[in-house]
Amino acid sequence: MQLTFDELGTPLRDTTFVIVDLETTGAPAGPDGITEIGAVKVRAGEVLGEFATLVDPGGPIPPQIVALTGITTAMVSSAPRIERALPAFLEFAAGSVIVAHNAGFDVGFLRAACQGHGYAWPRPPVVCTLRLARRVLSGQDIRSFRLGALAALFGSRTKPTHRALDDARATVDVLHALLERVGSVGVQSLEELLDYIPGVTPAQRRKRGMAAHLPQRPGVYLFKGPGDEVLYVGTARDLRRRVRQYFTGSDTRTRMREMVGLAERVEGIECSHALEAQVRELRLLAAHRPAYNRRSKNPRNAWWISLTDEPFPRLSVVRTPRDGALGPFNSQARAKSAADTLASAAGLRTCTLRIPAHGANAVPCVLAELGRCGAPCAGRQSVQEYVPAVGEVAGLVAGTSNTALHAARRHVDDLAEAQHFEQAARRRDELVTLLRGVERAHRLAALAGIRELVAAAPDGEGGWEFAVLRHARLASAGVARRGVPPMPVVEALVASAETVLPGPGPLHGATGEEAGVLLRWLTRPGVRLVRTATPWAEPVHGAGGWRPWLERAATATTLEALENTG
CATH class of the missing domain: 3.40.1440.10 (GIY-YIG endonuclease)
Structure with missing residues (x-):
């Protein structure tokens, strides 16, 4: 089919490519795990710039990876974390075509890092030199399509060394050699190249x-x-x-x-x-x-923990939250784990067997009466004795008390001191799930309680991107380009913003997913609060003070995973 001039696209000589290579800890793609980023920006065969940085993955680097790359845990100890290195790389690669050898690996890690740390993945065009080489070369040309073999075949000026910048430089020479070959079959534009690699239907x-x-x-x-x-x-x-x-x-x-x-x-x-x-x-x-x-x-895949409406309430995992619920959790299993941990720490019953009460001092459960129940609530014979346990849960949800969290931590410490290490590790991981749920719940609820909040983020070109939030929902959005006075734009956005009436539940009717997107944007580096109807604050007895403990727990979990795989 004859293409129009518009459809012919960008000539390859005018296309800016950023050739990237990553080194990792060897773990699957996730928010962390990158140990080094190397990239080279080229256009028309000319190198425009290079980007290289070590990255602290937040945990030890396995010995086999050290032997392969030469990157040690000590080398990355003073390097930036990925949440600091990633914005710099995204800025370096902005507007370019991403190139990598086995691009699914490198792009997968970069995309996962963006998702895990609140950055939007820009979805650039991607060229995989591995796939392109398999399309261009035959078995008679080369036996292996590894980067080292291709670099040797094409006489690359840089030898791949399993270090990010060296491998990126070698990939530059491989890319240019492959582009010369596809040019002979009529591939002259970026669109034709992207079309040529997979074989478009x-x-x-x-x-x-x-x-x-x-x-x-x-x-x-x-x-x-x-x-x-x-x-x-x-x-x-x-x-x-x-x-x-x-x-x-x-x-x-x-x-x-x-x-x-x-x-x-x-x-x-x-x-x-x-x-x-x-x-x-x-x-x-x-x-x-x-x-x-x-x-x-499952567009609203959110689960909540809520107290049942009974004389001796227990914690239930539900889809529709009401006031006093804890969440949202992104899976039923995580919500159930957090509920069990909290019930155990606070002393709430977990069984569903009930006996009709005949007064305030009635025994809530036949098993407890017979002494056959090991649940924390078994020794509590009356509603009056059970009330403090319910109050501990309510205090944790409201952020006025974290007694239950300290009780759960003491249980972990007691198991470790008794050398029940497997049980202690399991209880620790369950407490981590609960703590992360509490932290998310408090941060989202604090945002949802604000009647109106206006924030601004730099657009990277000297202007500002604005968002008007009302009860954790986006009510209006706009921009003030470079040179445009920002405050008149803000006033116009506020005046035209959607009216949002607070609804029921901890998030005042907002969805956890939308509130989460807004929270990640608000907490990005460079975002500023323009004004807010009420102060944006988290509870003093929330999970914020537990972050050092959470970091130690995450390090311990990583070490255990490495020991299990080693």
């Missing part, structure tokens, strides 16, 4: 024009099917470029190819900035539950 090629009307602005896009049903919802910093990638084969997921085959049109919703796009995506997923979005299978 004819159905994908025919639908390229579906992205032509979309703006080159941040926003949300919706693929719609024959019956105008929403098939898929996504976000993008550049709507046109992102949607085009679905027709070039850069997304190799089977379900995405199937979705593109069904799609009849693409609708774009322009947003002021990435935060607004994220929130709109969440709301659209909840409203339409598109068949091809994995997240739409």
Whole structure:
């Protein structure tokens, strides 16, 4: 099919590539685990800049990884953590095509780090030199497609050493050699290169024009099917470029190819900035539950811990919170673990067997009467004796008391002193789950209690991105570009913001997912509070004071995992 000039895209000579390589601890992709980032920025064969930094993964580096890379735990002890190194790399790579050898590995770690530390993954075009080499070269050219073998074949000026910057430099030479070969078969633009690597289906090629009307602005896009049903919802910093990638084969997921085959049109919703796009995506997923979005299978996957309404209440895991509930937790298993830990520490019953009460001093459970129950509540024979246990739970939820947390920690310490180390480790991990749930609950509830909060984040170009929040919901969003007075923009956004009335529950009607997105954005480096109707504060008896203990627990868990795998 003949392409229009617009569809021919960006010539490779005008494309900026950032060739990246990572070294890691050997653990699966997650928020942490990167030990070194090396990157080289090139355009038209010329090196524009280099980026290199060691990264502290927050735990020890396994001996086998030290032997492979030469990077020791001592070397990274004074290096920045990934939450500090990541923004610098994202700025270095902004607007470029990411290139890596076995790109799924490197991009997977970078994406997981962004998700784990509250940064939006920019979804750049990605070129994998491993896949490109397998497409270009045959078994007669080379037996192995490892970076070292390709570097030797093409006479790379830098030998790969399992250090990030050296491997990135070697990949630069491999990329240039491969681009020379694909040029001989007519691949001259970035779009043609992305098309060439995976082998695009004819159905994908025919639908390229579906992205032509979309703006080159941040926003949300919706693929719609024959019956105008929403098939898929996504976000993008550049709507046109992102949607085009679905027709070039850069997304190799089977379900995405199937979705593109069904799609009849693409609708774009322009947003002021990435935060607004994220929130709109969440709301659209909840409203339409598109068949091809994995997240739409359970758009409000939140669980809460709540006291039952009984004379001798117990903790129950529920989906619909009411006032006094603790959460949200992102899985039922985590909520159940936290509930059991809290019930044990506070002395609440965990059984469901009940006997009708005949007065204030009635025995709540036949098992307790017979002395056959080992639950913490077994010795409490009356409602009056049970009230303090309920009060401890209510105090923890409200942030006025953390007596139950200290009781749980003492239990862990007692088990360790008695040398019951496996039990102590299990109880420690259960307490970590509870503490993280308490911390999240208090931070989200504090945000949801604010009638109006206005915040600003630098846009990276001398301007500001604004968000007006009301009861942990995004009520308005806008930008003030460089040179534009910001406060008139703020006043206009506040005046036109959505009216939000507080609803029931700990989050005043907001969803935990949207409140979480807003909280991560607010706590990013550089974000400033413009004004707030009431002070934004967390409870003094919350989980904030437990962060040092949580860090030690996380280090211990990492060491145990390494010992088990070693």
